[in-house]
Amino acid sequence: MDVLHNTVNGELYGEKTDEELVLETQKRGDVYALLIERYQKRLERYIKRISSFSEEDREEILQETFIKAYKNLNGFDTSLKFSSWIYRIAHNETVSYARKIKAIPFSSFLTKNNEGKEEPESLVEKIAADIDTEREFDKKIIRDHIAEALETLDKKYRDVLILRFLEEKDYEEISDILQKPIGTVSVLIRRAKEKFKNIVVEKNIHKEL
Amino acid sequence: MNDIEKNIINKIKSGEIEKKARWLFVAERIGRWALLGSTVFIGGATCGVIFFSITDHDWGMYDAVGKTFFEFLLISLPYFWIVLLAVFSFAIYVEFKKTKNGYRYMPHLIIGGTILLSVVLGIFGHFLGLGEIIHDLASENIPYYQSFVYNKRDVWSSPENGLISGKITGIRDGELELTDWNGGVWEIYTSGTVWNGLATNTLDKKIKIFGVKNDDGTFSAGEINDWKDKIRSTKK
Numbered sequence: 001m002d003v004l005h006n007t008v009n010g011e012l013y014g015e016k017t018d019e020e021l022v023l024e025t026q027k028r029g030d031v032y033a034l035l036i037e038r039y040q041k042r043l044e045r046y047i048k049r050i051s052s053f054s055e056e057d058r059e060e061i062l063q064e065t066f067i068k069a070y071k072n073l074n075g076f077d078t079s080l081k082f083s084s085w086i087y088r089i090a091h092n093e094t095v096s097y098a099r100k101i102k103a104i105p106f107s108s109f110l111t112k113n114n115e116g117k118e119e120p121e122s123l124v125e126k127i128a129a130d131i132d133t134e135r136e137f138d139k140k141i142i143r144d145h146i147a148e149a150l151e152t153l154d155k156k157y158r159d160v161l162i163l164r165f166l167e168e169k170d171y172e173e174i175s176d177i178l179q180k181p182i183g184t185v186s187v188l189i190r191r192a193k194e195k196f197k198n199i200v201v202e203k204n205i206h207k208e209l
Numbered sequence: 210m211n212d213i214e215k216n217i218i219n220k221i222k223s224g225e226i227e228k229k230a231r232w233l234f235v236a237e238r239i240g241r242w243a244l245l246g247s248t249v250f251i252g253g254a255t256c257g258v259i260f261f262s263i264t265d266h267d268w269g270m271y272d273a274v275g276k277t278f279f280e281f282l283l284i285s286l287p288y289f290w291i292v293l294l295a296v297f298s299f300a301i302y303v304e305f306k307k308t309k310n311g312y313r314y315m316p317h318l319i320i321g322g323t324i325l326l327s328v329v330l331g332i333f334g335h336f337l338g339l340g341e342i343i344h345d346l347a348s349e350n351i352p353y354y355q356s357f358v359y360n361k362r363d364v365w366s367s368p369e370n371g372l373i374s375g376k377i378t379g380i381r382d383g384e385l386e387l388t389d390w391n392g393g394v395w396e397i398y399t400s401g402t403v404w405n406g407l408a409t410n411t412l413d414k415k416i417k418i419f420g421v422k423n424d425d426g427t428f429s430a431g432e433i434n435d436w437k438d439k440i441r442s443t444k445k
Contacts, residue, residue, distance in 0.1 A: 026228070029221040036214045063213050067226055070217070075234035077309055179312035 018082035025073060032073075036066055039083070042167075043090045049162050051094050061097050065090040084176035087167070091159075091177055152199055157192035164189055238309065245304045252297035252323065253330025254343055255290055260331050261340030262287035262360060267440045270364045273372060289357040298323045355390075362390050365417045373397075373428055374417035374436065380410055387416070387428075396427040407435035 016024065018038065024031040043065060047058050069089050076085060150158065163169045163177060171189075175182045220226045271281030301323045305311045311319070334340055347354050348362075355362065365374035366389060373395060379386030387395045397418065399410070408416055415436035421429050434440065 029228075030218060032221060033214055033218050036217060040211070040213065059213065063217065066213065066217050067220070070221065070226060071229055072234075073228050074231040075229065075237075079310075175313065181313055181315045183315050 019078060022073060022076055022082055025070075029070075032066075032070055035069075035082070035086075039086055040066075043086065046087065046162075046167060047090055047094050049166055050091065050159060051098065053094075053097070057097065057101075061090070061093050064097075065093045068093065080176055081173065084169075084173045087163075087169075087173075087177045088179065150196065153192065153195055156188060157195060160185060160188045161192050161196075241304065241308060245301065245308065248297055248301050248304060249323070249326060250330070252294060252301060252327040254334055254339055255294045255297055256327040256331025257334030257340035258343045258347075259287050259290045259294065259340075260335040261344055262290065262358070264335070265341070265344075265437075266361055267364055269440050270372075273370060274364055274367065275370075284359045287358060287360075289354070294327060298327065361417075366390060368395075368422040368428060371420055371422065371431075372417070373420065373422075375415070377410070377412055377414045377416060380412060385410060387418075398423075398427060398429045399433070402430040403432045405432060405434045406438040408433045408438070409435075 018035065021031060021035050021038075025035065040062070043062055044058065047053075047061050047065075051058065051061075053061070065086065069086050072089075076082070150161070153161070159178060160174060163174045169177065171182050171185050174180075174185045174189075178185065180188075217226070266285055268278075268281070268285075271278045274281070276284070298320060302316065302319050305314075305319050305323075331340070362374065365372050367373075373387065373389065375387045375389035375393075375395070377385050378388045378394070383398065383400045385397050385399055387397050389395060397420075402420075404410070408414070417434050417436055417440075418428065418430045419432040419434075421431070423429060
């Protein structure tokens, strides 16, 4: 098996879609390595974004996600995108893990840069750009405050913001991942942006410009 | 290949983790829909009993029991079945949400659809007589059921107000024996009595009587109606 070259026992799988790989994996288990390869980094990042767990905990969640997905592969609904399905499992595993260890899965939005200094992720900039404000924010100055504002949002709003602006999922995918109707997803995103905007105004972040 | 990947693939190869068989998912899906279907059916049957309770009631009798129509309406609504319908509608909503695509539908659509389906099935069940059968079964088998509901039996179980009902269990010249819904046996004088509608002096016939309770515990019938005939206005 050479995952780097997308081959398993000499057969080339690189061109295949996720859904085709699922079908192949249903026939031979080792093809699953390619799906792990495709999603490991993305899911690692996603779990990190929706939780504040240690690296060890996150690895455990990730491993459980892949194991659970493998066990349930025969039940994969082909009308769904594989990515939505595995994101859903990762999301549910993170929530379950938080329940198990009685922790609150919140995201920090702050990641350490190369110098070990915390800095907000691009969500802040993406949301700021998406919000219809009369004034043009100086993002460089207010990034920290916006990240702080995001921290105060309810989990349900943060979840949709992360999926929409960081994972860049469309409404249908978010609906499939969070298992909520599309109408609810769109209301959550609209409210999340409104709440975010209110927090920014309440905290006088816009006056710091 | 990194650690997580290696670890999982090794577990797959060694058989430590295995895919759940496809038939398990199919069975789960069938089981879920069967449960959902049964709950929808029960919800429909419950709705059928509600229709029966409403259409079977003698709504014109409010005056005879000393109530205003509004008071009579309030005590007569089939709350027991309405609560059951609410419980089943909620159960259907929860079960539907668990189906493959159930989460895609808005709650008000699912609940509205559930109630609509129950009403349609209820109307169907009512016309097939299912509502009445369930109502009678509940009356006979559910302990304290009668104390939860106020229906036609309660209205016509008031000898002091000149209202009595039950089944004819004996026929003699000029009188009949009536066993009421609580098992009490009454001697009913029928000379000069008016027999309305479908009411006949036949054994096992269910009837309801306007009359007067005598001091010796007997009852003089003024008017006898078939149990199912509608009384549109109060007559004593």
